[in-house]
Amino acid sequence: MDQKTIISTENLVKTYKDNGMEAKAVRGISLEITSGEFTAVVGPSGSGKTTFLNLISGLDTPTKGTVMINNKLISEMKGKELSDFRRDNIGFVFQSYNLIPVLTVEENIEYIMLLQNVPKSERHERVIKILEEVGLSGLETRRPTQLSGGQQQRVAIARAMVSNPTLILADEPTANLDSEMGSELLKMMKVLNETTGMTFLFSTHDEMIMDRARRLITLKDGLVKTDEIR
Amino acid sequence: MFYLKLAWRNILRNKRRTIIASIAIGVGLASMILTDGIMIGMKDNLVDSATSTLLGEAQIHHKYFRKTQDVEKTIINKNEVLKELGGDNSVDKFSERTLSLGMITSPSTVESVIVYGIDPDSDKYLSKIDNRIREGTYFGSEGKRDIVIGSKLAEVLEVSLGDRIVITVAQAFTGDLSQEMFLIGGIYHFNVKEMDNGMVFIRKEKAQEMLNISTEIHEIAVKFTGIRMAEDKNLTFWEKYGSGENEALSWAKIMPELKNMLDMTDVSLYMMGGILFFIVIFGIINALFMSLYERMFEFGILKAVGTRPGGLRKLILFEAASLAVISNIIGIILGFIGSILLVKYGIDYGGIEISGAYMHEKIYPVMTIFQYIKYPVFVLIFTIIIGLYPAIVAGRMKVTDALRKSM
Numbered sequence: 040m041d042q043k044t045i046i047s048t049e050n051l052v053k054t055y056k057d058n059g060m061e062a063k064a065v066r067g068i069s070l071e072i073t074s075g076e077f078t079a080v081v082g083p084s085g086s087g088k089t090t091f092l093n094l095i096s097g098l099d100t101p102t103k104g105t106v107m108i109n110n111k112l113i114s115e116m117k118g119k120e121l122s123d124f125r126r127d128n129i130g131f132v133f134q135s136y137n138l139i140p141v142l143t144v145e146e147n148i149e150y151i152m153l154l155q156n157v158p159k160s161e162r163h164e165r166v167i168k169i170l171e172e173v174g175l176s177g178l179e180t181r182r183p184t185q186l187s188g189g190q191q192q193r194v195a196i197a198r199a200m201v202s203n204p205t206l207i208l209a210d211e212p213t214a215n216l217d218s219e220m221g222s223e224l225l226k227m228m229k230v231l232n233e234t235t236g237m238t239f240l241f242s243t244h245d246e247m248i249m250d251r252a253r254r255l256i257t258l259k260d261g262l263v264k265t266d267e268i269r
Numbered sequence: 270m271f272y273l274k275l276a277w278r279n280i281l282r283n284k285r286r287t288i289i290a291s292i293a294i295g296v297g298l299a300s301m302i303l304t305d306g307i308m309i310g311m312k313d314n315l316v317d318s319a320t321s322t323l324l325g326e327a328q329i330h331h332k333y334f335r336k337t338q339d340v341e342k343t344i345i346n347k348n349e350v351l352k353e354l355g356g357d358n359s360v361d362k363f364s365e366r367t368l369s370l371g372m373i374t375s376p377s378t379v380e381s382v383i384v385y386g387i388d389p390d391s392d393k394y395l396s397k398i399d400n401r402i403r404e405g406t407y408f409g410s411e412g413k414r415d416i417v418i419g420s421k422l423a424e425v426l427e428v429s430l431g432d433r434i435v436i437t438v439a440q441a442f443t444g445d446l447s448q449e450m451f452l453i454g455g456i457y458h459f460n461v462k463e464m465d466n467g468m469v470f471i472r473k474e475k476a477q478e479m480l481n482i483s484t485e486i487h488e489i490a491v492k493f494t495g496i497r498m499a500e501d502k503n504l505t506f507w508e509k510y511g512s513g514e515n516e517a518l519s520w521a522k523i524m525p526e527l528k529n530m531l532d533m534t535d536v537s538l539y540m541m542g543g544i545l546f547f548i549v550i551f552g553i554i555n556a557l558f559m560s561l562y563e564r565m566f567e568f569g570i571l572k573a574v575g576t577r578p579g580g581l582r583k584l585i586l587f588e589a590a591s592l593a594v595i596s597n598i599i600g601i602i603l604g605f606i607g608s609i610l611l612v613k614y615g616i617d618y619g620g621i622e623i624s625g626a627y628m629h630e631k632i633y634p635v636m637t638i639f640q641y642i643k644y645p646v647f648v649l650i651f652t653i654i655i656g657l658y659p660a661i662v663a664g665r666m667k668v669t670d671a672l673r674k675s676m
Contacts, residue, residue, distance in 0.1 A: 098573060098668045119577050126575020133672070137570045141278035153271055154575050198574070 079252035130199030189220035276587030298600025306634030325490030343485035375426035386476020415454035419465035569671025578664035589656025
């Protein structure tokens with residue numbers, strides 16, 4: 040595997056069993072994603088993109104095949120090892136913001152650093168810095184409910200990036216935002232991708248993301264239909 | 270510390286639900302604390318009623334006296350026993366008595382009674398006859414022929430204060446009948462049939478003379494320095510005064526039916542406590558599971574971003590403990606207020622008979638700091654034990670199931 044390769048999947052298969060019936064969500068995907076990519080995985084509903092991202096992030100285990108992230112075989116990891124790996128290497132941005140409502144903006148962002156035992160003063164510094172980068176300076180003491188949808192998603196992005204993971208996985212990050220907010224958010228992520236060199240991998244239906252992505256992977260029936268680098 | 274902070278905030282997130290659940294659990298806890306206090310108060314009341322009315326907390330007899338009721342079965346080495354009792358640290362008061370079956374005759378009728386020969390000065394510490402005199406006095410005159418009888422007996426005999434009656438008893442060894450005339454000096458009323466109808470009290474010296482037992486006695490009623498000493502099987506008293514030809518018995522042995530009833534009271538206390546405890550525990554289970562299922566998605570997020578299963582388990586257990594702490598505070602406050610009211614006003618069960626013992630006084634709960642520690646600690650421990658299940662569920666939860674369509 041190339042040094043710059045962040046994600047490598049080989050013959051990835053995921054089969055679900057329900058009432059004795061087998062459904063193949065992913066039928067054998069092999070691909071590589073390299074450092075600093077801004078990639079979108081697209082496809083119609085049921086194409087397997089959610090399952091594919093779940094497998095890459097270690098949230099689900101493959102029926103067959105392997106997933107390597109940063110040269111680590113994540114598909115074989117379990118329990119504490121897997122939790123720690125996700126904590127240190129993957130940042131998540133979910134569709135519906137998914138901040139912890141009882142925590143302030145600062146506490147939400149510093150949570151992962153807290154799991155990493157980063158000292159309090161350093162945590163605070165990094166939170167202030169990342170809030171500046173996502174344009175939310177001065178809002179660290181607010182609760183998520185006191186923020187707009189766009190602001191909440193920016194906090195979610197700040198949380199995903201603050202521990203400097205190598206990979207940001209974003210599931211329909213603009214789905215709950217209006218087009219203006221979505222566009223701003225996307226612009227911001229693009230800038231962060233360019234300035235930090237972090238790898239962004241989206242699952243999306245949003246044409247805006249598809250237009251701006253440097254690589255577009257289209258899935259159909261659990262297989263890669265097209266893989267286009269722009 | 271972070272998980273503890275998060276747990277408290279989660280608990281306080283839905284304030285209304287937390288308050289309702291905590292009040293429900295707190296009321297259960299307060300009920301447990303008060304029930305415990307009331308049951309102890311009721312037991313003490315019953316034991317006190319039984320022992321202070323006439324029985325005493327312990328009695329010493331000739332080994333065969335209670336079985337045979339033979340008046341010649343007097344206490345062996347009486348003087349030595351009395352001397353030792355006088356110097357015994359565990360003994361507060363004691364009183365010598367004679368006991369015999371006899372007949373009481375008035376101009377109208379004859380009744381069978383138990384004739385107690387007592388020393389009025391010492392017996393007033395062991396019985397409540399002196400407190401229950403309705404007419405006349407408790408051996409107020411120096412006359413040897415004074416007799417104190419119950420109100421019902423007076424009614425049956427159709428006699429009143431100052432009237433003459435005749436007591437007939439069988440003498441020791443010979444069985445010869447001995448008769449003496451007495452003047453009714455006092456009439457007591459206990460509202461207890463056996464006492465008001467079936468007992469009479471005369472001076473000990475007169476009884477000894479009638480029974481022809483010189484200065485011998487049949488019974489020594491004893492009051493210990495502590496109310497629970499009579500229940501202590503290891504007390505040296507029993508061995509010391511119950512060896513040889515004499516027997517020393519606690520009230521529990523003399524009134525086994527009361528003892529059994531009190532033991533049953535303990536069982537019913539445990540059962541009641543158990544029921545209340547289950548109510549409390551189900552309140553906690555309900556609150557915890559509602560909170561868990563409502564926040565599955567949130568747990569999924571926490572797990573996805575790298576929270577270890579142990580971290581989630583810790584969070585849920587802290588939430589359970591936080592709920593228990595709030596409930597305990599409410600329960601302790603309610604219990605304390607309830608106990609102040611009950612200690613002030615008491616519960617009136619006056620005149621009710623339970624297994625031969627009559628409650629003459631109101632029941633007052635016996636509250637100790639131990640009750641305010643024991644039950645809250647139980648609630649805390651059981652809440653944490655119960656919290657283990659949702660904690661394990663959350664720890665094992667599949668992130669994709671929790672997040673459903675996310676990612």
